Amino acid sequence: MSQRIxxxxxxxxxxxxxxxxxxxxxxxxxxxxxxxxxxxxxxETRHGIVLTKSIPAKKFDIQTGESVFxxxxxxxxxxxxxxxxxxxxxxxxxxxxxxxxxxxLIEQYSIDEYFMDxxxxxxxxxxxxxxxxxxxxxxxxxLGFTVNIGVSTNKILAKMASExxxxxxxxxxxxxxxxxKMWVLPIEELFMVGRATAKKLRSRGIKTIGDLAHYDPKxxxxxxxxxxxxxxxxxxxxxxxxxxxxxxxxxxxxxNSTTIPFDVEDRKTAHLVLLSLxxxxxxxxxxxGYYARLVSVSLRTNEFYNCSHQRKIYSxxxxxxxxxxxxxxxxxxxxxxxPVRHLGVRVSEFCQNSYKQLTLFEKDYAxxxxxxxxxxxxxxxxxxxxxxxxxFINSGVRFSSGGTIDDEEYPxxxxxx
DNA sequence: TCTGGGGTCCTAGGACCC
DNA sequence: TCTGGGGTCCTAGGACCC
Numbered sequence: 001m002s003q004r005i006x007x008x009x010x011x012x013x014x015x016x017x018x019x020x021x022x023x024x025x026x027x028x029x030x031x032x033x034x035x036x037x038x039x040x041x042x043x044e045t046r047h048g049i050v051l052t053k054s055i056p057a058k059k060f061d062i063q064t065g066e067s068v069f070x071x072x073x074x075x076x077x078x079x080x081x082x083x084x085x086x087x088x089x090x091x092x093x094x095x096x097x098x099x100x101x102x103x104x105l106i107e108q109y110s111i112d113e114y115f116m117d118x119x120x121x122x123x124x125x126x127x128x129x130x131x132x133x134x135x136x137x138x139x140x141x142x143l144g145f146t147v148n149i150g151v152s153t154n155k156i157l158a159k160m161a162s163e164x165x166x167x168x169x170x171x172x173x174x175x176x177x178x179x180x181k182m183w184v185l186p187i188e189e190l191f192m193v194g195r196a197t198a199k200k201l202r203s204r205g206i207k208t209i210g211d212l213a214h215y216d217p218k219x220x221x222x223x224x225x226x227x228x229x230x231x232x233x234x235x236x237x238x239x240x241x242x243x244x245x246x247x248x249x250x251x252x253x254x255x256n257s258t259t260i261p262f263d264v265e266d267r268k269t270a271h272l273v274l275l276s277l278x279x280x281x282x283x284x285x286x287x288x289g290y291y292a293r294l295v296s297v298s299l300r301t302n303e304f305y306n307c308s309h310q311r312k313i314y315s316x317x318x319x320x321x322x323x324x325x326x327x328x329x330x331x332x333x334x335x336x337x338x339p340v341r342h343l344g345v346r347v348s349e350f351c352q353n354s355y356k357q358l359t360l361f362e363k364d365y366a367x368x369x370x371x372x373x374x375x376x377x378x379x380x381x382x383x384x385x386x387x388x389x390x391x392f393i394n395s396g397v398r399f400s401s402g403g404t405i406d407d408e409e410y411p412x413x414x415x416x417x
Numbered sequence: 418t419c420t421g422g423g424g425t426c427c428t429a430g431g432a433c434c435c
Numbered sequence: 436t437c438t439g440g441g442g443t444c445c446t447a448g449g450a451c452c453c
Contacts, residue, residue, distance in 0.1 A: 046420090048420080049421055065420085065421090067418075067420050068419085068420095069419050070419065073418090225427080225428075226426095226427070226428095252425070253424075253425085254423095255422090255424075256422085256423085257421085257422060258421085259421065259422085304420075342421090344422090
């Protein structure tokens with residue numbers, strides 16, 4: 001088999017670039033990419049973290065994930081723009097459509113990243129690096145935002161290459177370039193080495209990707225288990241997964257969680273928040289055509305203590321009330337009376353059919369299911385706010401929170417590339 | 418002082434059974 | 436009463452990604 005050629009295409013400061021282009025197109029004279037700016041949530045509703053920063057903002061040492069408050073302290077003139085996920089979905093799709101003109105084999109990896117298999121394009125494009133420049137410029141000219149393209153022989157090397165100098169660049173990390181381009185980088189830069197792993201590696205004197213690559217893999221496995229083998233292979237550029245066309249993604253779980261604008265101190269309000277979370281979870285579950293056998297509730301206190309509780313159910317369910325009832329029981333078992341900052345509901349362990357045969361002590365949700373079906377179709381036609389439960393009126397809790405159900409879902413990445 | 422939300426995968430410990 | 440392993444299932448929590 002001949003050598004593969006893989007591209008990784010990554011939008012530079014995606015959310016911020018997309019917002020900048022959107023504003024320019026609507027007559028705003030300011031290009032957000034040229035000034036210190038971030039996409040960030042609203043601190044007043046306790047959603048205040050930085051999601052994406054401009055390159056000028058980066059010069060003030062503003063980090064993704066830090067609080068808007070501290071980012072502002074680093075740069076008082078910082079412009080803060082709220083996220084607009086609908087816009088991002090549109091940009092992501094337009095971006096993918098251009099890529100499809102260059103190779104039929106592309107895989108969306110996240111909202112702003114694609115892999116492309118360029119192995120069999122040799123007849124049309126003489127030099128893959130030249131082709132990468134063409135694609136990069138095509139996207140810039142047609143859509144107005146810039147990308148980095150990494151070119152190599154597998155996904156991990158292509159992905160590492162696209163992370164090198166930004167923005168608007170094409171880089172290669174071919175196997176013979178690993179020592180000069182990848183091994184010199186600090187260990188934190190390696191894909192799948194996060195804070196915890198970096199700390200463990202550094203405590204053993206492993207400071208660069210090269211240090212890890214040369215370390216005895218048996219010793220790495222002793223203290224990092226299977227994850228150690230994964231990152232050791234990545235450090236050596238070893239990875240062989242194919243670029244897969246996005247088939248209907250096999251979803252493993254559906255969840256919805258929210259930081260509540262105020263601390264919840266009573267059961268009743270907590271149950272209402274759980275209902276608003278369950279509404280979207282259950283609707284998405286039904287839309288996917290699944291029934292769930294596991295319900296989980298997660299909780300964060302005002303002191304940032306996290307805990308969760310889950311229950312396996314022996315007849316799979318998809319009905320809002322059934323899921324909500326279990327979520328409330330789980331919450332009541334979990335909650336020790338602390339002020340609650342954040343709540344989450346998640347369903348998983350899917351199957352295609354529910355067993356209609358009721359076991360002893362189980363409720364028949366047939367009527368509720370009929371109501372769910374009717375409400376789903378009304379919301380599909382008239383919008384999510386067209387029907388909601390009266391219990392939310394004057395409660396201070398929003399009737400629906402989290403992801404909408406009509407948005408096209410984009411695939412989630414896994415650690416396996 | 419402030420610290421989001423959506424996922425996936427892995428591990429450890431306990432229950433239970435043979 | 437005290438002593439084993441091995442296997443599966445369930446639950447909680449942690450690590451990582453964007």
